[in-house]
Amino acid sequence: MTILACAALLIGIFLYVFYPQSKTEEQTQKTRLEFLRERKDAIYENLRDLNFEYRAGKYPEEDYLAQRAGMENEAAQILAEIEFLEAGTHAA
Amino acid sequence: MARWLGDNRQGRTGAMAAFGSFAILLGLVLCAYNFLVGAIALRQIAVHPQASFGPERLAESARRAGIGSFIALSAAAFALIYCAFTNDFSVSYILHHSNRALPWPYKFAALWSGQEGSLLLWAWLLAAYGFVLRVRHKVDVKLTAYASTILAAVQVFFTLLIVFPAPPFALTQGAVPADGFGLNPLLQYPEMVIHPPMLYLGYVGFSVPFAFALGALMMRYPGEKWIHITRRWTMVTWLFLTCGIFLGMHWAYAVLGWGGYWGWDPVENASLMPWLTGTAFLHSVMMQEKRGMMKSWNVWLIFTTFMLSILGTLLTRSGLVSSVHAFAESSIGTWFWVFLLIVLSVCLFTYILQRDHLQSEHKLESLISRESSFLFNNLVLLAACFTVLWGTLFPIISEYVEGSKVTVGPPFYNRVAVPIGIFLLFLTGIGPILAWRSTSFKSVQRNFLWPCIAGVVAALVLMAAGMRPWQDMGTLYSLMTFSLAALVVTAVGSEFWRGARVIQRHTGKNMLFSLVQLTRRNTRRYGGHLVHIGVVIVFVGLAGSAFNQSNEQEMGFHDSMTIGQYRLVCQSYTQDSNANYDSEYELLNVYKNGKFLAQMAPERRFYHASQQTETMVANHSTLERDLYVVYEGRNQDTNQPIIKVILNPLVAWIWIGVAVMAFGTLLALVPNMSAEQAARPRKPAEEEVPLPAGVGD
Numbered sequence: 001m002t003i004l005a006c007a008a009l010l011i012g013i014f015l016y017v018f019y020p021q022s023k024t025e026e027q028t029q030k031t032r033l034e035f036l037r038e039r040k041d042a043i044y045e046n047l048r049d050l051n052f053e054y055r056a057g058k059y060p061e062e063d064y065l066a067q068r069a070g071m072e073n074e075a076a077q078i079l080a081e082i083e084f085l086e087a088g089t090h091a092a
Numbered sequence: 093m094a095r096w097l098g099d100n101r102q103g104r105t106g107a108m109a110a111f112g113s114f115a116i117l118l119g120l121v122l123c124a125y126n127f128l129v130g131a132i133a134l135r136q137i138a139v140h141p142q143a144s145f146g147p148e149r150l151a152e153s154a155r156r157a158g159i160g161s162f163i164a165l166s167a168a169a170f171a172l173i174y175c176a177f178t179n180d181f182s183v184s185y186i187l188h189h190s191n192r193a194l195p196w197p198y199k200f201a202a203l204w205s206g207q208e209g210s211l212l213l214w215a216w217l218l219a220a221y222g223f224v225l226r227v228r229h230k231v232d233v234k235l236t237a238y239a240s241t242i243l244a245a246v247q248v249f250f251t252l253l254i255v256f257p258a259p260p261f262a263l264t265q266g267a268v269p270a271d272g273f274g275l276n277p278l279l280q281y282p283e284m285v286i287h288p289p290m291l292y293l294g295y296v297g298f299s300v301p302f303a304f305a306l307g308a309l310m311m312r313y314p315g316e317k318w319i320h321i322t323r324r325w326t327m328v329t330w331l332f333l334t335c336g337i338f339l340g341m342h343w344a345y346a347v348l349g350w351g352g353y354w355g356w357d358p359v360e361n362a363s364l365m366p367w368l369t370g371t372a373f374l375h376s377v378m379m380q381e382k383r384g385m386m387k388s389w390n391v392w393l394i395f396t397t398f399m400l401s402i403l404g405t406l407l408t409r410s411g412l413v414s415s416v417h418a419f420a421e422s423s424i425g426t427w428f429w430v431f432l433l434i435v436l437s438v439c440l441f442t443y444i445l446q447r448d449h450l451q452s453e454h455k456l457e458s459l460i461s462r463e464s465s466f467l468f469n470n471l472v473l474l475a476a477c478f479t480v481l482w483g484t485l486f487p488i489i490s491e492y493v494e495g496s497k498v499t500v501g502p503p504f505y506n507r508v509a510v511p512i513g514i515f516l517l518f519l520t521g522i523g524p525i526l527a528w529r530s531t532s533f534k535s536v537q538r539n540f541l542w543p544c545i546a547g548v549v550a551a552l553v554l555m556a557a558g559m560r561p562w563q564d565m566g567t568l569y570s571l572m573t574f575s576l577a578a579l580v581v582t583a584v585g586s587e588f589w590r591g592a593r594v595i596q597r598h599t600g601k602n603m604l605f606s607l608v609q610l611t612r613r614n615t616r617r618y619g620g621h622l623v624h625i626g627v628v629i630v631f632v633g634l635a636g637s638a639f640n641q642s643n644e645q646e647m648g649f650h651d652s653m654t655i656g657q658y659r660l661v662c663q664s665y666t667q668d669s670n671a672n673y674d675s676e677y678e679l680l681n682v683y684k685n686g687k688f689l690a691q692m693a694p695e696r697r698f699y700h701a702s703q704q705t706e707t708m709v710a711n712h713s714t715l716e717r718d719l720y721v722v723y724e725g726r727n728q729d730t731n732q733p734i735i736k737v738i739l740n741p742l743v744a745w746i747w748i749g750v751a752v753m754a755f756g757t758l759l760a761l762v763p764n765m766s767a768e769q770a771a772r773p774r775k776p777a778e779e780e781v782p783l784p785a786g787v788g789d
Binding site: 001002005006009010012013016017018021024025026027028029030031032034035038039042046050052053055056057058059060062063067070 | 107108110111114115118122125137148149151152153156157159160163164167229230233234237311313314315316317381382384525527528529531532534535538539590591593594
């Protein structure tokens, strides 16, 4: 009985591990473009937070405007690089 | 339950043990395959990124082997539990940790009550975490492949432990006794059925963010998505560790009978250290997500947290330090030291090789900003961790240097940890109300006014009510805690209030609806605030210890004792017996301000199988204070029971605070309300633009 149980466990797992797969998931390296898109989303989220906190009355207007300008600059730089990379991709 | 499963009295011995041993060996082979073949496949893919189908098929078989290791180790864990329920004393582990009269929940708990079983539990939990990680590999196939391979290496180590130095299915030498030696009486308490698994889930769980962090560093993963992927893992793990630690505190409070819940015992410290660094990590990763800062710091925080989890296990099991919580001492310390050294070397090597990948995208712009509050929070948590580590290792260091073990006691820890804790409480209050990047003086004025007023008013009210902070340090610290608690609650409350008012203006609904909406739109942020409220409640409970009172005396028939507002009168004292233990207990009528309150029965048990005694504390707990009564034994001369009574103010708030922390963490794990739901206008006539989901993080 013990031998049967051990054999069943062994064969079951062996079949599961080595059963030929018709399709496997591709391991792709994330590109700079994907990274920049993630970063852009993070900055947009930060901007949404800032707007919300400003509307909640947490920050005086001058603080809000200064912070917003900083974030918008950062977003602009990233968008410019995204556009540049996308243009390169399309050209290729 | 045992009857249902059958009994091994007639000698059907060894079959399940053989199956269990085979399952463990199979688990080891599968983990090793996952690690070796996974590493080869990753190497091939890295060297030939455009290569064919081959390495990916190898990687897939490695992933499946990892899943298979979970099935194999599940079979082994099942086999050990089966042996416990069927009283298979041919298995040495069952002989030493169970007996026939043991109630069935404790037979289940026998799995983690000794060295071999708890290591099997550890290996199984690791495989279970790995199972979830490998099944969810589509979230990022390549990163998960790295994490899975690293996790498999950790699995190999723990499975090796249960194959060589601590095999759980080792057979009993010589004739098999008719009954087992029983479970340690200290472990025969309901919480011990859930406390160790919770703690292990916490310890083991940090392996996953560790594996992702190391994998991301090895493959120079661009961006912070690995943090998004591991965020839930880290929070779940942190929740388990938090619950495990507090369940342990409650167990110590209810079982050990010394009236306290935290004794700075080495094993308690071992669980606290990864909790402190894990908490620091949970805060500092936000800086990486939001601002791309502190990347090296975060990587090292999670490396350290994982290594501290291993160190904690080493301390618990090696017998290096003595502890009331150490139930599984042995000589496997060398294995852990070697493993720790390998982990540290791999982490250091990878970091040195890839450190240019961890450049910060921004610098700290101002000392008065949310970033700097997180940085302070991290520094303070690490200072606390270092203090605890130093105190825990001091006996080992002193023995090595001077030849004699010098133990560091609670006064050392309290002197350092209490001010650190109070400063952390302060940071809990100010962090959320500071702005990212920098906060102007005007903004500080606007956001700090009400919290500061609340703190000062609380201090004045308490002094007017009779607290005298100049009399002793305990009272001063308590007053500071209560005052800061008021400050933090006001600060966090104002965050909810302000946010809900924006929603209210937008939707036209009532405040309660707005609060719920606000929380659902950003569960992580507002769940986090609730966790902070829970922390405040825990601190209030801890601060009550400055006002403890105690009394101890012989209490024969109709004798009485007065403590605070309470009077205890002995009604009777007697003995009882059952199959598992003999007991002595005293019945006490308790009166508060002259009115009958309750009857309490403190007890002392003598367990037959293990020949050990155990205290069963009687505790009458209210929000105001606990009346904690211990049966200390009998006076040898008079044969009368000795009763110890302790009044512990506010202890119940500690457990309430933990429940709030757990609720807040669970809330933070819930996904935010979808953008569509959030953007759906409730009031069509509203002029304002609908708020997007995720506001306010």
